Amino acid sequence: MKLGEGVEQAIHSVTMLAQLSDGGVLSAAALAEFHGVKTSYLLKHLQALSGAAILETQPGPKGGYRLARRAGEITLLDIVLAVEGPEPAFRCLEIRQRGPNPLPGKPTRPCEINAAMLRAERAYRAELKRVTIADLLTEVARGDDGSIAARGCAFRALHERRPGQQASTQGE
Amino acid sequence: MKLGEGVEQAIHSVTMLAQLSDGGVLSAAALAEFHGVKTSYLLKHLQALSGAAILETQPGPKGGYRLARRAGEITLLDIVLAVEGPEPAFRCLEIRQRGPNPLPGKPTRPCEINAAMLRAERAYRAELKRVTIADLLTEVARGDDGSIAARGCAFRALHERRPGQQASTQGE
DNA sequence: GATTTTGTACTCGGATAGGAAGTGTCCGAGTACACATGG
DNA sequence: CCATGTGTACTCGGACACTTCCTATCCGAGTACAAAATC
Numbered sequence: 001m002k003l004g005e006g007v008e009q010a011i012h013s014v015t016m017l018a019q020l021s022d023g024g025v026l027s028a029a030a031l032a033e034f035h036g037v038k039t040s041y042l043l044k045h046l047q048a049l050s051g052a053a054i055l056e057t058q059p060g061p062k063g064g065y066r067l068a069r070r071a072g073e074i075t076l077l078d079i080v081l082a083v084e085g086p087e088p089a090f091r092c093l094e095i096r097q098r099g100p101n102p103l104p105g106k107p108t109r110p111c112e113i114n115a116a117m118l119r120a121e122r123a124y125r126a127e128l129k130r131v132t133i134a135d136l137l138t139e140v141a142r143g144d145d146g147s148i149a150a151r152g153c154a155f156r157a158l159h160e161r162r163p164g165q166q167a168s169t170q171g172e
Numbered sequence: 173m174k175l176g177e178g179v180e181q182a183i184h185s186v187t188m189l190a191q192l193s194d195g196g197v198l199s200a201a202a203l204a205e206f207h208g209v210k211t212s213y214l215l216k217h218l219q220a221l222s223g224a225a226i227l228e229t230q231p232g233p234k235g236g237y238r239l240a241r242r243a244g245e246i247t248l249l250d251i252v253l254a255v256e257g258p259e260p261a262f263r264c265l266e267i268r269q270r271g272p273n274p275l276p277g278k279p280t281r282p283c284e285i286n287a288a289m290l291r292a293e294r295a296y297r298a299e300l301k302r303v304t305i306a307d308l309l310t311e312v313a314r315g316d317d318g319s320i321a322a323r324g325c326a327f328r329a330l331h332e333r334r335p336g337q338q339a340s341t342q343g344e
Numbered sequence: 345g346a347t348t349t350t351g352t353a354c355t356c357g358g359a360t361a362g363g364a365a366g367t368g369t370c371c372g373a374g375t376a377c378a379c380a381t382g383g
Numbered sequence: 384c385c386a387t388g389t390g391t392a393c394t395c396g397g398a399c400a401c402t403t404c405c406t407a408t409c410c411g412a413g414t415a416c417a418a419a420a421t422c
Contacts, residue, residue, distance in 0.1 A: 001175050001256040002404090004366060005265065011285050012267055027394070036270030040369055047396065060375030061393040076288060084173040093177065095184055098208030099327075103319055112311045113183050116248060120299035127292035139284045147275055155271075174365090176405060199355070212408055219357065232414030233354040 003084060006045040009037055010083050011076065011136075013046065014054065018071035018133045019152055020160045025064030030159040045083050052082035062161045071137065077128035090117035175256060178217040181209055182255045183248065183308075185218065186226065190243035190305045191324055192332045197236030202331040217255050224254035234333045243309065249300035262289035 013031045020026060028046050032039035046065055049055045056068045067074065092114035097103065140148060185203045192198060200218050204211035218237055221227040228240045239246065264286035269275065312320060 001173075001252065001261045003173050003261045003263070005263075006366085007262065008265060008267060008285065015285070029394090034271045035267045036272070037267060038368065041367065043395075044367090044397095050395090057395060058375095059373090059393095059395055061377060063375075063394045065395090076285075076292075080173065089173045089175045090179065091175075091177075093180060095180060095207045095209060099206045100208070101323060101326075103323055109315060112308050112315075113180065113187070113248075116300075116303045116308065120248075120296050123299040124292050124296035127295040128288075131288045131292075136284050136288065143281060143284075151273060151275055155273075178405085201355090210407065213406065215356075216358095216406090222356085229356060230414090231354095231356055231412090233352095233416060235355045235414075237356090 001089065003080070006041070006048075006083050007080055009035060009042050010045045010049055010079050013042065013065075014049065014067070014074060014079060014133055015136055016152065016156075017055065017065060017067050018074075018137060020066070020156050023066075024156075024160040024162050025058050025062075025066045026156070026159055026161075027064040030064070030155075034155055034159075048082050049079065052078065054078055054082055064161060070134070072132050072134040074133045075129045076131045076133075076136075077125050080128060088118060088121050090114065090121060092117075173261065175252070178213070178220075178255050179252055181207060181214055182217045182221055182251050185214065185237075186221065186239070186246060186251060186305055187308055188324065188328075189227065189237060189239050190246075190309060192238070192328050195238075196328075196332040196334050197230050197234075197238045198328070198331055198333075199236040202236070202327075206327055206331075220254050221251065224250065226250055226254055236333060242306070244304050244306040246305045247301045248303045248305075248308075249297050252300060260290060260293050262286065262293060264289075 012035055016031060016034065017026055028043045029039050031046070032042045035042070046055060050057050050065070053068050054074055055065045058064055058066065092111050094111065096111060184207055188203060188206065189198055200215045201211050203218070204214045207214070218227060222229050222237070225240050226246055227237045230236055230238065264283050266283065268283060
């Protein structure tokens, strides 16, 4: 019962991408720098998100990642499943049938233990499905005195880019 | 997001132990044989359950494991936590503060992402906490035509032992 | 023959190797800009 | 001076090592029974 570190990085990255202006993209290097993580590793998970149709990619210089759909349409469950894989955490190996005398004519009835574990996992996923990236942004803004938003804005002003469009005044 | 195989083995073992008569014990070797798993590996998890005060051990010949409390007082959550460890699946590394400009004077406000993930995990654990071993036995009995119970009874008649008491008629 | 003593066999317990998955890194394919060149 | 062609630099994408955790295994500590020796 352990989630990889990539999940946290992915959620933070999506949250950041949700805040940039329409049509803008952010490179993986910029996201990694902002979060203080390894670029190459973050790239792996961004690719997973891209493969899950959560992010869109823009190759080439001035390229980067952007959201593939509205922040209100992206749930935490989508991200977790994209990064960790869709298979459930509990895997029933039917060990009740693996003994020396495995109930000969008995057809495969659902294992009660498996059912209970899956029920719990459904509750877990349902809770994650209830939370969208837009909800997260709202919550953060609610408890923010402005400094968090300011930091994000400053960062995006520096690194956000719009492919196929001349950058206005980018110092670096 | 993956649980080890030991969880399933542990739950099945506890379920079996819950069905033996008062004062009786079952050896790890017997449990492993019944479930068709490696004894040495099962031992590790039985030890974890013992350390969590879910099982009691009886050393020596005719020794084995027994429940430390009533089956109705043992939840699936107890077993999962004992085997997998109590730490939550999602670990917030506070990467939002690890960037190059980490909000200087900002005190540690709870991360919204972390809060959402933990909320989901609480739902998961709450669902597991609702199910006791006694509930599982009831459910299994409800959908059983008698063959499952018969198999378990036959096995226990062969392998169940009572320390400090002469075995009545044990063929082997 | 009954009791004590000793020995053995069996149990759990923790420390020790092997393997799979997560973590971290590398190089290759593709694209847009920038410059140089020609008209 | 303007349009075109070429080159370069930067991006994402997938394939390749390293580390950690799960899986599997071994040997040691402890106990109850059984047999043997003694009274």
